[in-house]
Amino acid sequence: MDKYTFLEKLFIYSAIFIFMTFILLPFVEMFYASLRPLDHLFRSPYQFYSDDLSFWAYREMWNTVPMLGRYIFNSFFLASSVAILTLLFVIPAAYSYARFNFPFKNSSLYILLAINMFSGAVLLIPLYKVLRTFGLLNSYQAMIVPGVAFLIPTAIWLLKSYFEKIPVDLEEAAFVDGASRVQILRHIIAPLSTPGLVVVGIYAFIGAYAQQFLFAITFNQKKEYMPIPSGLYEFIGYQSVKWNEMMAASLVGIAPVLILFVFLQKYIVEGLTAGAVKN
Amino acid sequence: MNKKLRSFNSPTFLAYALIAPAAIYILFIVAYPILETIRLSFTNSSLAGEDYVGFENYEKMLSSKKFNKIVTRTFVWMFFSVSLKLFIGLIGAVLLNANLKGRSMFRVLIMPPWVVPIAIGMLGWLWLYNGYFGIIAGVGMHTGILDGPFGFLAYKQSAFISTIIADVWVGTPMVTVFFLAAMQGVPKDLYEAAYCDGASKWDRFYKITLPQITPVIITMSILSAIWTFNSFEIIWILTEGGPRGATTTLIIDTYKQALGNYKFGRGAARAVVVMILLTLFAGCYLALLARINKKISHG
Numbered sequence: 090m091d092k093y094t095f096l097e098k099l100f101i102y103s104a105i106f107i108f109m110t111f112i113l114l115p116f117v118e119m120f121y122a123s124l125r126p127l128d129h130l131f132r133s134p135y136q137f138y139s140d141d142l143s144f145w146a147y148r149e150m151w152n153t154v155p156m157l158g159r160y161i162f163n164s165f166f167l168a169s170s171v172a173i174l175t176l177l178f179v180i181p182a183a184y185s186y187a188r189f190n191f192p193f194k195n196s197s198l199y200i201l202l203a204i205n206m207f208s209g210a211v212l213l214i215p216l217y218k219v220l221r222t223f224g225l226l227n228s229y230q231a232m233i234v235p236g237v238a239f240l241i242p243t244a245i246w247l248l249k250s251y252f253e254k255i256p257v258d259l260e261e262a263a264f265v266d267g268a269s270r271v272q273i274l275r276h277i278i279a280p281l282s283t284p285g286l287v288v289v290g291i292y293a294f295i296g297a298y299a300q301q302f303l304f305a306i307t308f309n310q311k312k313e314y315m316p317i318p319s320g321l322y323e324f325i326g327y328q329s330v331k332w333n334e335m336m337a338a339s340l341v342g343i344a345p346v347l348i349l350f351v352f353l354q355k356y357i358v359e360g361l362t363a364g365a366v367k368n
Numbered sequence: 369m370n371k372k373l374r375s376f377n378s379p380t381f382l383a384y385a386l387i388a389p390a391a392i393y394i395l396f397i398v399a400y401p402i403l404e405t406i407r408l409s410f411t412n413s414s415l416a417g418e419d420y421v422g423f424e425n426y427e428k429m430l431s432s433k434k435f436n437k438i439v440t441r442t443f444v445w446m447f448f449s450v451s452l453k454l455f456i457g458l459i460g461a462v463l464l465n466a467n468l469k470g471r472s473m474f475r476v477l478i479m480p481p482w483v484v485p486i487a488i489g490m491l492g493w494l495w496l497y498n499g500y501f502g503i504i505a506g507v508g509m510h511t512g513i514l515d516g517p518f519g520f521l522a523y524k525q526s527a528f529i530s531t532i533i534a535d536v537w538v539g540t541p542m543v544t545v546f547f548l549a550a551m552q553g554v555p556k557d558l559y560e561a562a563y564c565d566g567a568s569k570w571d572r573f574y575k576i577t578l579p580q581i582t583p584v585i586i587t588m589s590i591l592s593a594i595w596t597f598n599s600f601e602i603i604w605i606l607t608e609g610g611p612r613g614a615t616t617t618l619i620i621d622t623y624k625q626a627l628g629n630y631k632f633g634r635g636a637a638r639a640v641v642v643m644i645l646l647t648l649f650a651g652c653y654l655a656l657l658a659r660i661n662k663k664i665s666h667g
Contacts, residue, residue, distance in 0.1 A: 098468065105463050105474060108456070112478050112541065115492035118503050122495060135506035178390040185386035189379065197387075202657075203650040204398055208598035210619050211639045211646070214408060214626045215401035238397035241390050270382075295483055302487035302601050307627060318487035322605065325494065332495055339491050343484045350483045354476055362549035 116340075123147070123337035130332055147341070150334040153324075156312055157338055160320035164301060164342065167229060167316055171236040171297035172290050178237065179244040179289065184278070186245065187252030188260075201242040209235055209303055220308055231308035232316070236300060240293050247292060247360050251285025252278075288356045291349065295357075298346050317342035402643065408636035415630045425637035434613075435621075435638075442597070442617040445532060449596045452536045454589055457543030462573070464544070465551045475548070482541040490605040493534045497521050497606070524614035527607050531615050535602050539595065543588050550584035551577060583660045590653040594646065618642050 093101070122130060124142040151157055185191075186198065209216070216235055217226075225231050255278065263273050301316035309315065315323075321338055324330060350357070409425055411418040429435050464474055481489055496502045499519030508514035520530045554577060562572050600619050603609060609616035609624060616624070622642060626635025 093466070093468070101463060101466050101468060104459070108460050108463060109474065109477060111456075111537065112481060114503075115489060115496055115537070116480060118496055119492045130501055132501075135501065135509055137503075137506060137510075178393055181386035182390040185383045189383035191380045191383040194383075197391075199654050199658075201394075203647075203654065204394060206594045206598075206646055206650045206653075207398065207402070207643070208600065208619070210598060210600040210623060211642050212398065212401040212405060213623065214632050214635055214639065215404035216397070217627075218404070219397070219401065235397055238394055241394060245390065299483070299485045301485060302605075318485045321491060322487060325491065325605075332501075335491060336495065339488045343488050346483055346485075347480060350479060351476060354479060358545055358549070362546055 119336040119340055123333050123340060125333055127331060127333050146331075146333040146337040149331075150338045150341075153331050153334045154321070154338055156315075156320065157317075157341075159313060160315055160317045161342060163229075163314060163320075164298060164316040164318075165345070167232055167236070167301060168294050168297040170229070170233050171240065172293035174233065174237045175240045175244050175293040175297075176286065176290055178241055179248055180286070182241075183245045183248035184252055186249045188257065198246075201245055205239075205242040209239055209300075213303075213307055217308065225308075227309050227311045227314070229314055232301065232304045232314070235304050235308070236297050239300070240296050243296075244289050244293055248285060248289045250360070251282055251289070254285075255281045284356070285360075288353070288360050291353050292357055292360070295346055295350060405636045405639045405643070408632055409640045411633045411636075413632035413636070418633065421633065425634050429634070429637050429641075438613075438616055438618060438621050439641075442619075445528070445615075445617055446593060446596050449532045449535045449539070449599075450589060450592050452532070453539040453543050453592050453596075454585070456536065456540050457547055457588070458585075460540065460544040461547035461551055462577075464548055475545075478541045478544055480541075481537050482545075486538055486601045487605055489538060490534065490602055493530075493537070494521075494606060497530055521607050522611060524611055527611055527614050531603050531606050534606060535596060535599055538599075538602060539592055543592060546584055546588050547581060550581040554580040583663075586656060587653070587660070590649060590656065594649045594653070597642075597646065597649070618645075 123146050124144065125139040126141060126143070126145070129136070129139040129141075154160070186194065220226050220231050220234065225234060259277055259281075260273050263277060264270075268276075302318045302322070305316055305319035306322065309319075312320070317338075321335060321342070324335060408418070410420060410422060412421045412424070460478065464471055464478070496504055497520040499505050499517045499522065502520075504520065505514060505518050508518065509516065518526075521527045558576050558580070559572055562576060567575070598619060599617075600623065603615050603617060603620050604623070607615045609620040618638065619642065622635055622638040625631050625638055629635075
């Protein structure tokens with residue numbers, strides 16, 4: 090195939106640069122702001138340059154946001170719980186969809202896709218009532234219970250496609266040789282589907298980490314259960330926002346998911362796009 | 369196939385039993401709330417209690433000028449946001465599909481807006497849009513485009529545009545990634561044949577790439593329309609629907625009615641409108657998906 094001329098290369102790289110600037114500007118600016126002293130941030134007229142950059146805000150933020158450690162723990166705890174629960178519900182369902190034929194199989198799969206399109210925002214009123222009836226408001230469960238529900242549909246679709254890749258002959262052979270279904274599950278399916286389970290688990294974790302705002306501000310008023318986004322959001326309403334520390338805290342809060350994603354992005358992207366782009 | 373194998377492959381009871389936990393969970397947390405929302409929309413439910421009021425909520429809502437404005441605004445907001453996402457996403461995918469050094473690194477670098485909690489990304493945008501100390505106003509003032517501090521979220525029109533840009537920022541990475549995946553699925557021999565026939569790069573894009581990825585473009589436009597329609601956090605954090613309602617979309621209005629004013633009945637009526645519209649979108653999406661799948665399976 091053809092090569093690019095120097096001019097074409099220059100053009101493409103410049104275009105990529107502009108594209109990347111749009112995508113990364115908020116993060117770069119957040120990081121830069123987190124390094125600048127507060128009085129430099131609030132200088133008028135605007136100045137781009139600060140000479141005494143430091144990581145001071147990363148130390149001070151723990152005093153300004155006293156429960157920051159707790160928020161970070163909560164974010165992790167919530168996302169892990171949601172991910173584990175989602176897997177527990179999804180593994181048997183996805184296996185069933187991947188292996189068996191039964192009435193209403195396809196229509197129920199499409200219903201799952203349709204459910205995916207309802208955001209929690211529309212169903213807040215009845216969800217509020219359900220959670221209140223069970224006494225779950227203002228607790229971890231207030232965020233976990235609805236969180237799981239909205240991740241189940243995509244997770245089933247994702248995991249189903251992993252299970253479908255395991256050759257059914259293996260299972261059939263074992264079955265004919267007299268292996269029980271439990272034995273098949275333990276000795277054939279479990280080891281072969283581990284990579285798929287990890288990817289779907291990570292997908293659920295990142296999804297759960299990302300959705301920690303709406304349910305958190307609506308169903309939970311208690312500070313000790315707040316995840317990072319809603320915890321930090323509280324501070325934005327204050328008269329004088331310490332932006333450098335706010336940005337430092339935000340970056341620390343998102344670092345774990347970013348790192349996780351960078352290592353696993355290949356598998357996650359493959360899994361998510363496979364459904365939409367299969368040929 | 370022997371008898372034993374057949375019983376292995378179609379045990380209906382077992383199949384349903386395995387699905388049951390997930391199905392019951394969704395019935396309880398998604399399906400029941402949908403029905404309950406519809407019921408509530410016919411009541412004047414509030415913290416004080418509820419009475420059946422028939423179609424009153426709907427009549428009031430549909431005859432209010434404010435509500436009609438909100439619906440129009442939602443669609444205008446959606447239109448610009450979705451078109452920009454698709455347009456920028458397509459350009460981004462073409463750029464990152466070019467066979468150049470560093471492209472795998474760029475592909476990772478475009479993901480953060482998609483992966484990071486939206487609420488945290490929006491804290492960054494709040495700072496960017498700051499009229500005195502944000503970098504956008506800063507650049508504007510230094511280049512003379514702005515003659516003084518300018519709060520992007522403080523004026524009706526600029527707030528409307530600013531929330532669209534932030535929404536495009538959140539949605540573009542995913543669109544780009546899907547377009548990119550589709551472009552890489554286009555059979556290589558199509559390009560080679562065209563290259564041998566002397567087709568230019570533009571011809572190859574216009575006559576091969578574009579038609580080949582059309583199904584994905586259609587899918588992504590409907591999916592982004594749905595997500596954009598549902599978008600709540602972005603507007604809520606940046607403007608809470610202000611200034612003076614300039615960025616209040618249907619979702620924001622529903623939330624405000626229900627959980628700001630505790631008018632559950634009125635909020636529910638709005639939620640029902642949202643659900644009807646979403647069902648329409650979802651119907652289009654599923655119909656198209658079924659058609660595309662049919663085409664693929666029939667060659």
